[in-house]
Amino acid sequence: MPIYLLFPDPAVRDLCEHRSVAERLVGTKAARRLRARLADICAARKISEVVAGSPKLMAPGQIVFLLYPPHRLILEPAMNPIPKKKNGELDWDAIDTFRVLGVR
DSSP, rough: OOEHHHHHHHOHHHHOOOOHHHHHHOOHHHHHHHHHHHHHHHOOOGGGGGTTTEEEEETEEEEEEEESSOEEEEEEESSSSOOBOOSSOOOGOOOOEEEEEEEO
């Protein structure tokens, strides 16, 4: 099953879906890497398959992908309830829908 991305507002959607908007807001290099990371994520069946961008798990429940410094793509689970392992940690590989919080 593919990974789905949701956007909290039109501004974030425009940043992620329109190259000209991304280039204006984060620069050409970061915009190119943003498009690549989004394509990688959407092509993956689970988030652990995405290794480009050196993903890091951040608290509370966010995953961050490096773009071109200083920019980072930030996602959070968008499932309710969020799948968890028996030990209470998030089961990142069982999450198939993420909310794009933005690029910072």
